[in-house]
Amino acid sequence: MDEFMLTAIFLGTLFFLLGSGIWIGLALLGVAFVGMELFTSRPVGDAMFTTIWSASSSWSLTALPLFIWMGEILFRTRLSEDMFRGLAPWMAPLPGRLLHTNVVGCTIFAAVSGSSAATLTTVGKMSIPELKKRGYPEFMIFGTLVGSSTLGLMIPPSLTLIVYGVTINESISKLFMAGVLPGLVLASLFMAYIAGWSFLRRHEVPTAEPKMTMLQRLYNSRFLIPVILLIALVIGTIYTGIATATESAAFGVIGALVLAATQGSLTKEALKESLLGATRTSCMIALILAGAAFLALAMGFTGLPSTVAEYIAGLQLSPLTLIFALMCFYIIIGMFLDGISSVVLTMAVVEPMVRQAGIDLLWFGIFIVVVVEMAQITPPIGFNLFVMQGMTKKPIGYIAKTAFPMFLLMVLMVGILVLFPELATFLPENMRQTPG
Structure with missing residues (x-):
């Protein structure tokens, strides 16, 4: 059977299962099951159970539910309110004034969350009403918030980088360090956009x-101390080699x-909700x-x-092309699939x-991230667009328009990464290795 027919069968089965509305993880299992039945003589059940166990028992994957749980706990604290009070005095003198709190707030929360949806929700629930009250245009409030919240995918701890590292068997700690400088550069571009506006x-x-x-200003900055200490704890232990990403x-x-206990938000109900939320998200990603x-x-x-790779190699495309x-x-595929599914599927x-x-x-x-x-801010399946729509009740088309810049x-x-690849490679090459 030629490669075109193989590809058509795989894609046809995949689109049929995805279109039927079943979970993405089950759709992928279904496509694989059909492929194994049609093209191999190996017992499908044995291969499936062995592969699923191998994929699910990776030690690196342990970091995933822990970072998700950390984000869920912080989501239920007063972190966003404290960040706004601590950042506002420093952002007010900048061109664009308090709109910069969206970018800087998302950058800070991204460094303790790893999820763009959690970043958007946590920062947005405080900044949107505060900025509206002060007369900032909705177009800029929504656009900068939706765009900046995607930094949760790049600045460590990043769930997408964990999934990418597990998929290609690359060091999670090195990937985390690779995301720091590009994340800060991207945040700077967002702030430059606000200044230009x-x-x-x-x-x-x-x-x-x-x-x-x-x-x-310094007195108000006391509200930032807990989150800065938490960032130093998470990223500092990785960079200095004291701990692995999982530790x-x-x-x-x-x-x-x-932090939740000191703020008085660590109630029995909040702890239960954070555990359930982390479990749901972790199970979804593990199934995918x-x-x-x-x-x-x-x-x-x-x-x-290998055939596709050989074909593209035969085209002799330059790395840039x-x-x-x-x-x-x-x-294109990000318009229809979420980020983690896009990575593991391809x-x-x-x-x-x-x-x-x-x-x-x-x-x-880092390029993938x-x-x-x-993809998080492009219709029709831009996940952050739906989160923002749920928060503001605005049309999805309008929110997508605000995020286009x-x-x-x-x-x-992407162009900056191509021109200056050292942005992604400098810190991993110079970080201390964790013993063992």
Whole structure:
């Protein structure tokens, strides 16, 4: 059977199962089951159970539910309110004024969450009413918030980077460090967009906040101390080599529990809800990973990934052309799948191509995160768009329009990564290795 027919069978089965409305993880298992039955003589049940166990028992995967639980705990604290009170005095003098609290707030929360949806919800529930009350235009409030919340996918701890690292068997700690500088650069681009808007649309910028002395600003900054300590605990232990990513996740959970307890928000009900929320999200991602691992095995038996990789290698595309083609590819599939599903579904085919082209896999992980971030804010299945719609009750088309400038900045970020790959590779190459 030729490769075209194999591809048609796989894609046809996949789209049929996804269109039927069943869970993505089960759809991937179904496609793999059909592939194994049609193209191999190996017992399908034995192969499926062995593969699912191997995919689910990875030690690196332990960090995933821990970081998710940490985000769920923090979501139920006064973290967003404290961040706004601590950041506002420092952001007010900047061009664009308090809109910068959206970007900086999302950057800070991303460093203790790992989820763009949690970042958007936590920062948005405080900043939207506060910025509206002060007269900032909705278009800028929504756009900067939806775009900046995607930083939760890049700045460590990032759930997408954990999934990518497990899928290609790469160091999670190194991937986390690779995301720090690009994440800060992307946040700077978002802030530059706000500053540019303030110069071009001066009439839309609200009146300045009452001036505060340096002593007053420093006094208000006390609200930022808990979250800064938590960031230092999570990222600092990884960078200095004191802990692995999984161990730092455990430190993060303890820190989040302490923070919630000191704020008085660690009630029995809140703890129960955080555990249930973390369990639901972790199980969903684990099922997707198991399905993708079984699908990768089935495709490996057919020889489809290697055939596709050889075909693309035969085209003799330059690494730059390949990166551009993959960016377009991920933007398109990201319109229909969430980020984690996009990564695990395509790695079996994409990884051999990337290795063949000699592209650094750490760098490629950051590239993947940037294009997956784009998918979070592109219709029709842009997850962050739906979260924002649920918070504001605005039409999805309007929210997508507000996020479009942020999408263009992410495209620019891909160009910056291509021109300056050291942004992603410098910290991993210079970090201390964790013993053992």
